[in-house]
Amino acid sequence: MSAVPVIDLRAWFDGDRADRERVAARVDAALSEIGFLVVTGHGVPAGPRERIREAAGRFFALPEEVKARYAATVGERGWLPPGVEANGYAEGTPTPPDLKETFAAGADRPTGDAAIDAEWFQPNVWPAEEPELEPLVVDHLARMRALAGELLVICAAALGLAPDFFTSRAGHPSYTLNINRYPPLSRLGPPEPGQFRIGPHTDFGTVTVLDRQDGVGGLQVHTPEGGWANAPFVEDSFTINTGDLLARWTGDRWRSGRHRVLPPDPSAPDEELLSLVYFYECDPGAVIESLGPPVGRVAHPPVRASEFLLERLDAITLR
Template sequence: MLPVATSCSVLPSFRRVVSSTRAWSISRTASHGRRTLATVAEDTFRIPLINFSKYLNASSLAEKEQTAQDIVRGFTDVGFIYLNNHGIPQETVEQAFQKSGEFFKLPIEKKLELAWRDPRANRGFVQVGRERVTQSADPEEIKRLREKAPDYKESMEIGRDWDKTYKNYWPQETDAPGFRRTMLDFFQTCHELHVQVMRSIALGLKLDEAFFDDKINEQYHNLRLLSYPPIKRQLLSGEGQARAGAHSDYGTLTLLFQDSVGGLEVQNPRTGQFQPATPIPGTIVINAGDLLARWSNDVLRSTLHRVVAPPLKAISDTEGVTPARQSIAFFCNPNQGAEIKCLPTCLVPGGKPKYPPVTTEDYIVGRLQATYM
């Protein structure tokens, strides 16, 4: 049974699911002779596919709770889900990808005019090699990792546009027509989906459906456009090299929109092995972040993941090159000053929270400062 099963009062139904999975695994092991439980655990590791229309269009609270339980179970067992029928039109996603692609094709001089400068702002263009995502919080260790194995990607970071303290960096309209309007609309669309998914999580954790509403309404989020340029095999062959190193995300949820190239891998919490999160057309990959894990006393998993190179295309007998890859990540966060402490339904009587309270800003800025500096 998963170790989190004893840490939250909402988990009796999860215990039954995990127990049935274990029984299925044992029977599979018996029927396959020498196959081990660890091997079968890998076979049964699946990111669940959730039909979110069953929640959005439910005619009763009981119907909503059924989908809510599936979502919470996915975050409990794996930390990731695929969401389909989520209400965001495909044309909206395609338009965001188109404008993102146009931005990254701008001359590097134009993009560097919008360079990322401050972890508290967390806005602007990040050139290839500037970021090195990792679980380490040691600035010196991260510096060594960046020098040895930088992340081969570039990104554009966009926050709430009405913030009076930190402003977004926008390209000139003549350089990137429609970029700003498209991204602001997409930011709002993603926030609205985030609210709905957090409502479903609240129900799944036996909280009031609106529990999180006033804790996420400031839209203290980050829209990250990502471009992974083509790269030769030899540049990815070094120790620890990846397009984006293994890491967890910082906030409540991440909504990830993938292209068809692939490369995202998720760590199996039971075996430690990384397994592909293969793109499924029309779906959004959603994972729980660190602050949601802290809020839930680790009932909901903030799972390690990374981006590796997809299959290479041969350009000679000895060399290959990866295809370009695009993705868009919407990092959902609680309000800037929200205090993140153990939820009442995620602590057994007499139990103690695993983590001390922390504010959203202090946690996220600390992680960003270590990652970029």
């Protein structure tokens, strides 16, 4: 498989047992071969997502000194200005900072464990200048958590496991929505050598649910043949990829999908893109034991989710 498959989830939600088995088998094949798939028929309405883009666009258009009131860094809530993140470092590759700015929100319901809450369940930060953003994002977070949970149920079916095999470790999960703005070339000027909108990397958690816009400087995935290919763009779809934690959980049966977002291209100097990227993880305290053979290929030692994820977040943070 050298291309990212498009899978219609209506067959999972509305079909019979055979339909659901076919969907699960296609998911298994996609995650085994490339670590990516595109889903349609997901049931998440497009209108609220476009309103998030509009509200976030108004926030990003504010003067920098206003946005700075909400400044944060990787793993925190609020505005991540340009220059604080370089995803290539996750692979051990020093690269210039990623060409983006981000507004981040996520799980904020405390567990009662002060150390866990300070790291994974921080209060969200909402800009007073754009009050519409909070209700829209809160609604979107709920929809994304429901979809991500169902994707993990499909993943369990794909491996012939109990439906709650993965979700039973996600009773109080951590998750983050990054609203990424990729400014146009006409504003940035030429990128530095080796600089991307997001450098080559894999994600860190279980599944990522990406709502993206089509563009010249868009998403590319790394194929089994060793080359980069443009991810397919399908209207009203989500691009799904496996993260490092889920790949490890399956004993490397599934690939953690390596990807990048290309720098702005001279052929489209005014192209500005805005992506909604939902990163789903699991309970921070969960101990993840990989599925060895015959389901998986490698029986990795157990890891605590929070420690596994923090190591990767620290690697991409520029100080």
